[in-house]
Amino acid sequence: MRMFRLAALAGWMLVCLAPRLPAQDPGEMLLDLGSRRSAVAMEQRSGKPYVSLKDMISALRLEGWESKDRFNLSGPGGELLFLDGRPLVRAGVDYLLMSSPAWKKGPSDWYIPEAFLVRALAPVLPGRFSKTGAARYRFEPRDLNQVKVQVTNHANYVRIEFSTSRPGPIRVHERRDYLEVEFGPYRVRPGARRGTPSSRLVSELKFNSRDPFGTFRIHKGQDYRRYREVGVADAPTRGVEIHGPVRRAPARASRAVPASAATADPAPARRSRLTRSRSRRESPVIVVDPGHGGSDSGGIWEGDLGEQGFVEKDLALQFALRLQEEFRQRGLEMVLTRDRDVNLSAARRSAVGNANRTRAYLSLHLGRAPDETLRGALVYFHGNSPVMPPPEPEELDGEPMVLETDVDVDSEVSEPESETGEGEEEEGVEVAAVQAEPEPEPEEEGKFVLWESGQERYRERSRELAAVVQESLNQVYEVENQVVEAPLTVLQSVAAPGIVVEFGQLTSSEDRWNLTLDTFHRRLISALAAAVAAFLEGPPQGADRE
Amino acid sequence: MNELRIALSLFLLIVIALGVGYYLTEAELQRQRRVGLEEPQVSEPVRMPPPSGSSSREMQVRVFFCAPGATALGEGFLLSEERTVLQTGEPVFNARQIVDELIQGPEEEGAAIFRQDATIRQIFVLEDKTAVVDISRKTADSLAGGIRMELCAIHSITRSLVENLEEIDQVRFLVGGKQELTLSGHVSIGEPFL
Structure with missing residues (x-):
């Protein structure tokens, strides 16, 4: 009897616990x-x-x-x-x-x-x-991430900017009725909110506390068509633009995005900025590459005696994000190779430029010299370094390695099968953009160019771009630096006028001081953007020669 | 009874043998794991042999350093200083001395490129008059952060070797014993420098 009771008790406990398991x-x-x-x-x-x-x-x-x-x-x-x-x-x-x-x-x-x-x-x-x-x-x-929201209404879109107290990218997921904005593995605390979005595009913007980390939900309004992520002035700030139907300007009707592509798509998928940029040919695409990133910090200056420290990868990214805003204000479209702290191989950076058929490629860096006397910006373009007795002229000016084809095909830049570089890890940019259909320039038709020879045909144009930018930045720094030709891996495969801009020298105390000043940054960015804009307005386009 | 003792002894021996075998195997495995975690061994750099008595003599060489403040490559980018090294008759050892002098840094106005503890792992001279200079990874990393640093390192070594040694026409660079894309992130070292 006792055994029977014990067995019954155990059975009852199992029955009670079973649904809770x-x-x-x-x-x-x-x-x-x-x-x-x-x-x-x-x-x-x-x-x-x-x-x-x-x-x-x-x-x-x-x-x-x-x-x-x-x-x-x-x-x-x-x-x-x-x-x-x-x-x-x-x-x-x-x-x-x-x-x-x-x-x-x-x-x-x-x-x-x-x-x-x-x-x-x-x-x-x-x-x-x-x-x-x-x-x-x-x-x-454990850590809190305070997120402030700034809403700005524009004619045909709403920009919602999120300023976070913690670094790191935001992630946007598109659902049927809303966009969900995540902020990494932190507990989000909503901060102040400024502005109210146009109800036509955003029916509601609210914090979702039911998510274990906390997210923001942007509910779609009746005119919602698509969204895009944007980086704005400061690195910890990211934004989302909510766009309505595309309005076509009559004067540019033939060049604008076809209405069917822009409006008939009821739920446009999230596309990379690289792919999107290809469909808008009204303004030249400038690709800006913030140097280094991820585990590759680039140059580091550890500040002492109250001096501010510098990490090249961070400053290059901040500078690039502000430059993007400057180009936007000038009506020029700019694409970044990276908008967050990730590793990218040189080949992958070039791929962003080539996939966008960029008109100008700028790689942003900070310099470091063996001596402290060198100051100011230094602009480099790709080529041999004529320090030693110069090679024979035919070696310098020889024809680039091009493979002629009998078939009338579009120009392509073939990416190598193995291009991860020095074993560095890379962030995957959308492959769709890299493989996007080519849009041939007249001088490039009917030719394949080896990936690693992409820059050879643009050497002279790169030299011109370097000269314009160097002169403009020299005026800001009040120096007389000259452009430098060097074999640079980051430019080697770029099929466009491309330069490396060291926008200051970490080894110069004067430059370091200048780079802490917001006003100086603005002057530098303005000068750089103006120089690039002037270069793009110039008459010669395309490669140096066929 | 004796049979039982023998059997017990045999059993104990087998247990001990198995224990020792297991211990040795485990120790070897742990050693292999440790080795796997360690950085690749850096071979000892070639040391110059002592001068061989009367056959050795001195020679004047010009060692090149970066000129302070110079931005454009070309004449004026490098400055030279005269140094005296032993002429060994072996281009490799002569090259080694020249590079060692370069690492010591300038005595006049040139700018020091390498730290005093910089390591050149090996220098080879090939039949086609190409010198292969193998820079340690740590030394290459110390140049990180600036294109100019890399250009200074490459051109000061190249010019110091090519100018002084007729057995060398061009210089190819390795980092840590391997052919890398760049010296320290910027300047391509896929091709030899003239």
């Missing part, structure tokens, strides 16, 4: 994020449980990108580099050893051993990541 698929892991629970795919490999990195990244608002047999995972605390089939993981300057190797199941579909999760993710996450049970984990974001 999580209905967990054996092929998934559960991740508790405050009030929300995310499922993360799991796989068994060699008898060991593996966890999907893609799902972890999506749930934890991290960033990840693949480069062949490597996968980078990036969070506010750092970066991890996984290698397919190898148990070694690079975490900053250290290496970690997993119990079993990382696994690339398919393109961008990576798995890592579950046993390694806590050890791997804890350092890159701004919060507490812990295991709470079998195949069950919890993340509690």
Whole structure:
């Protein structure tokens, strides 16, 4: 009888507890994020449980990108580099050893051993990541991210800018009725809001506190057509533009975007800025490449005695974002190779320029010289460096390596199969843009140009652009620097007039002081934009020769 | 009883042997893991042999440094200083001495490019009069941040070698024993410098 009672009690407890147990698929892991629970795919490999990195990244608002047999995972605390089939993981300057190797199941579909999760993710996450049970984990974001909102109404679009107290990109997801704006793995605290969006384009803008991290929802108005992400003056500020139907100017009717393409699409997919820019040929596309990025900081000047420190990759990005605004005000379209802190190979940077058929390519850097006397901006263009006794003239001015074809095909710049450069990790820019259909210039028709020879045909035009920019920036710095010709990997494959602009020297105390001044930045940006605009207005276009 | 003792002894021996075998295997595996985590070993740089008595003599060389403040490449970008090195009869060792003098830095107005602890891993001279200068990764990284730094390093080494040694017509650069795209992120070193 007693045994019967005990058995009945145990059965009753099981019945009571059963509905409370999580209905967990054996092929998934559960991740508790405050009030929300995310499922993360799991796989068994060699008898060991593996966890999907893609799902972890999506749930934890991290960033990840693949480069062949490597996968980078990036969070506010750092970066991890996984290698397919190898148990070694690079975490900053250290290496970690997993119990079993990382696994690339398919393109961008990576798995890592579950046993390694806590050890791997804890350092890159701004919060507490812990295991709470079998195949069950919890993340509690620690840091707050105060987000201020500024709304500006324009004639045919609304710009909503988000100023965040934490660095990092925002992510916009388009849903059926609204856009959801995420702000990385931080707990978002909504700050002050200025302005009210036009109800025609945005029916409601509100903070969504039900999301475990907190998001903003931009509800679509009746005239909503598309959105685009924008970077504005300061690096921690990002924005979203909500666009209505395209209005065609009569004078440019033949050149404007076809109405069918712009308005008949009821739910236009999120396109890269690279692809979009190709459809708008009213103004020349300028591609600006903020140098370095990600784990490549470029030059660093550690300030002392109260002096401000400088990190080249950050300052180059800030400068580029402000330059974009300056070009926009001048009616010129500018595209960035990167708008956040990520690694990019030289080939990938060039690809952005070539895919956009850029009219001018500027790579922004800060200089560092062996001596402190050198100051001011220095502008470089690609070519041989004639320091030594110059080579024979035919070597300098020889014909570029072009492969003639019998077939009348459009000009193409072929990207090499292997171009990851010096083993550096890269951020994937949208491939669609790189593979976009070519729009041939008259002088380029019927020819293929080797990828690494892209710049050869534009050397003279690059020299002209360099001279114009150098002269303009010399006036701001009040120096008489001269343009420099050097074999530069970052320009080698750019099929357009391209230059590297070092807009100041980190080794010059005077330049460092100037670069802390907002007014000086504005003067520099204005001078640079004016010089590029003047160059683009000049008569010669296209390559130096056929 | 004796049979039992023998069996027990044999059993213990087998257990001990297995234990020792396991320990040694595990120690070897751990050693291999440690080795796998370490940076690649840098080979010792070639050291110049002592001068061989009466056959050695001195020679004057011009070592080139970057001119302070010069921006445009060309004449005026580099300054030279005279130095005395031992003439060994071996272009590799002569080249090594010249580069070592360059690393020591200028005595006059030229600008120092390399830090005093800069390491040139190897210098080879090929039959086609190409010198291959293998710069350590750490030294290349110390040049990071400026195109001018890289140009100064490349051209000061190139010109110092080509001007002084008739066995060298051009210079190719390696970093950490490998052919890299750039010296330190900017300047392409895919082709030799004249």
